[in-house]
Amino acid sequence: MKFISWNVNGLRAVCSKGFAEIFNKFNADFVCLQETKLQAGQIELNFPGYESYWDFAEKKGYSGTVIFTRIKPLSVRYGLEMEEHDREGRSVTLEMKEFYLVCVYTPNSQDELKRLSYRMQWEDAFRCYLNRLASEKPVIVCGDMNVAHEEIDLKNPSTNHFNAGFSDEERAKMTELLSSGFTDSWRYQHPAEQKFSWWSYRMRARERNVGWRIDYFLVSDSLKDRIQHTDILNDVYGSDHCPVELSLDF
Numbered sequence: 001m002k003f004i005s006w007n008v009n010g011l012r013a014v015c016s017k018g019f020a021e022i023f024n025k026f027n028a029d030f031v032c033l034q035e036t037k038l039q040a041g042q043i044e045l046n047f048p049g050y051e052s053y054w055d056f057a058e059k060k061g062y063s064g065t066v067i068f069t070r071i072k073p074l075s076v077r078y079g080l081e082m083e084e085h086d087r088e089g090r091s092v093t094l095e096m097k098e099f100y101l102v103c104v105y106t107p108n109s110q111d112e113l114k115r116l117s118y119r120m121q122w123e124d125a126f127r128c129y130l131n132r133l134a135s136e137k138p139v140i141v142c143g144d145m146n147v148a149h150e151e152i153d154l155k156n157p158s159t160n161h162f163n164a165g166f167s168d169e170e171r172a173k174m175t176e177l178l179s180s181g182f183t184d185s186w187r188y189q190h191p192a193e194q195k196f197s198w199w200s201y202r203m204r205a206r207e208r209n210v211g212w213r214i215d216y217f218l219v220s221d222s223l224k225d226r227i228q229h230t231d232i233l234n235d236v237y238g239s240d241h242c243p244v245e246l247s248l249d250f
Helices: 011-015 019-026 116-134 168-179 185-189 221-226
Strands: 002-007 030-034 051-055 065-069 075-078 091-095 100-105 139-144 182-184 215-220 227-232 244-248
Touching (some): 051 075, 051 091, 100 116, 215 221, 221 227
Parallel strands (some): 002 030, 100 139
Antiparallel strands (some): 002 244, 051 065, 139 215, 227 244
16 A cells, blocks of 8 residues: 655645646555645645545645545544644544544744744644544554654754754654654664755755655554555655655555
C-alpha cells in the first residue's frame, strides 16, 4: 500500500505547474497534501478512482489539508476534535479497516518563536489525539510537522539552533511523540542518511541543497516491521517542499 505526503504551498499554484501529471505518476493509494490555501468551492479537482476529504481554514488563503484516497474510509474526522485547535484546517483523519491515517500541517512557531507557546499547546493536544486513535488501532501520521528532529535533519544545525523548526522545545515535543509509540519511518530505514524535504526560496537554497527534513511519515511502532519502502522525492518540483513516500505491507 503506497502513501504520498506533500506540502504544496498553495494548491492552485501547483496545479498550474503540472500537478495532475505529477499526481498520476505517484500511482499511490493515498495522497495527502498540506498548505492547500483554499476555501470550499475555490477549486474543482477530481481524479478518477479517488475520493477526497478536505479541511479548510477559516482564514482565507491559509493552511488547509486534504487526503485523496482510492479506498473508501470507514469514517472521516476533521481537526483534533478540540474547538480551539480546529479553526486552521490542519488535519484530516481517515479510519480504514486496519489503521487510521492522519494528514497534518503542524503550526509554525514563526520568526523569533512568536507562536511557540501556542505550538506547545497544539503539540500536546495532537499527541493526545493520536494516542486516543492508537488505543483503537495502529496509526499512520504524515505531513509537514515543521520540525527538524535531529542535527542530521538540516544542513546547518549550529546556526539554526534557536530558529523556528529547530528550537529545543519543538525537538523535545517530537521526541515525546515518538516515545509515546511512534516510529519515524524514513529515519528507521535510513539511520545515517542526510536528505531534505524543504528548502527556503532564498539564496538558491534548493539548488545548493541547503535544506531541512521537516516532512514525515510516522507509524505506530506495531507497524514498523511492515515498512517496505520510504523515499524523499527530491526530483519533484512545484513547491518549496518535495513529496515524501511510504509503502507498507498490508
